[in-house]
Amino acid sequence: MIFIADYAHFSCPRGRLISKTVLAAALLSAVPMAMGHIVLEQPRATSGSSYKAVLRVGHGCAGSPTQQIVVEIPPGVQGAKPMPKPGWVLGVTRAALAQPYQNHGRTLTDDVVRISWTARSEADQLPDAHFDEFVLQAQLPEQTGALYWPVRQECAQGRHDWVQVPAPGQQRRDLKEPAPLLELVPHMNAPTPQGTTTQAAPHVHRH
Numbered sequence: 001m002i003f004i005a006d007y008a009h010f011s012c013p014r015g016r017l018i019s020k021t022v023l024a025a026a027l028l029s030a031v032p033m034a035m036g037h038i039v040l041e042q043p044r045a046t047s048g049s050s051y052k053a054v055l056r057v058g059h060g061c062a063g064s065p066t067q068q069i070v071v072e073i074p075p076g077v078q079g080a081k082p083m084p085k086p087g088w089v090l091g092v093t094r095a096a097l098a099q100p101y102q103n104h105g106r107t108l109t110d111d112v113v114r115i116s117w118t119a120r121s122e123a124d125q126l127p128d129a130h131f132d133e134f135v136l137q138a139q140l141p142e143q144t145g146a147l148y149w150p151v152r153q154e155c156a157q158g159r160h161d162w163v164q165v166p167a168p169g170q171q172r173r174d175l176k177e178p179a180p181l182l183e184l185v186p187h188m189n190a191p192t193p194q195g196t197t198t199q200a201a202p203h204v205h206r207h
């Protein structure tokens with residue numbers, strides 16, 4: 001079901017060029033797909049685990065190259081840390097926590113809430129004809145279910161706000177600019193048929 005939901009990003013004009021059958025076959029054989037919207041490469045993870053979020057940027061804005069990616073860290077996700085990227089300047093924003101938490105005996109009262117990558121120059125921008133990945137790691141909350149990662153994509157001309165979340169009864173694939181979705185599954189969950197479940201270690205310590 002999760003994979004069906006994740007077909008949402010093929011509903012963009014570019015995605016329509018390929019039949020769903022082909023897409024399904026490609027997905028089942030774990031072929032990486034470089035098209036469509038902005039999605040998390042691993043759309044499923046164990047709650048409470050350490051997660052490597054790979055945001056895949058499939059296209060620019062109506063042909064215009066991407067110059068900035070900004071991701072909002074979802075509430076409850078702790079200690080987010082970006083992976084540096086050659087040609088891109090990192091931005092990390094912290095904010096006070098509504099609910100301070102304990103980590104190794106220390107009380108943390110603020111945490112990372114936003115991470116951005118900004119192209120250093122025009123030559124470093126991501127052309128619409130290419131795709132790229134923007135990576136961060138973080139500790140996931142203990143809850144299960146859908147966790148949305150709003151992303152803003154700024155292009156040389158125009159922008160996309162990948163922030164839409166389906167209303168009750170609405171399909172994610174019907175959204176024009178859906179927020180990247182991570183499905184949190186309970187600890188000890190069996191691997192998915194595709195073997196794409198993230199690391200099984202339920203409690204990864206953060207330092």
Ligand SMILES: [Cu+2]
Nearest residue numbers: 009012036037
């Ligand atoms: Cu798209």
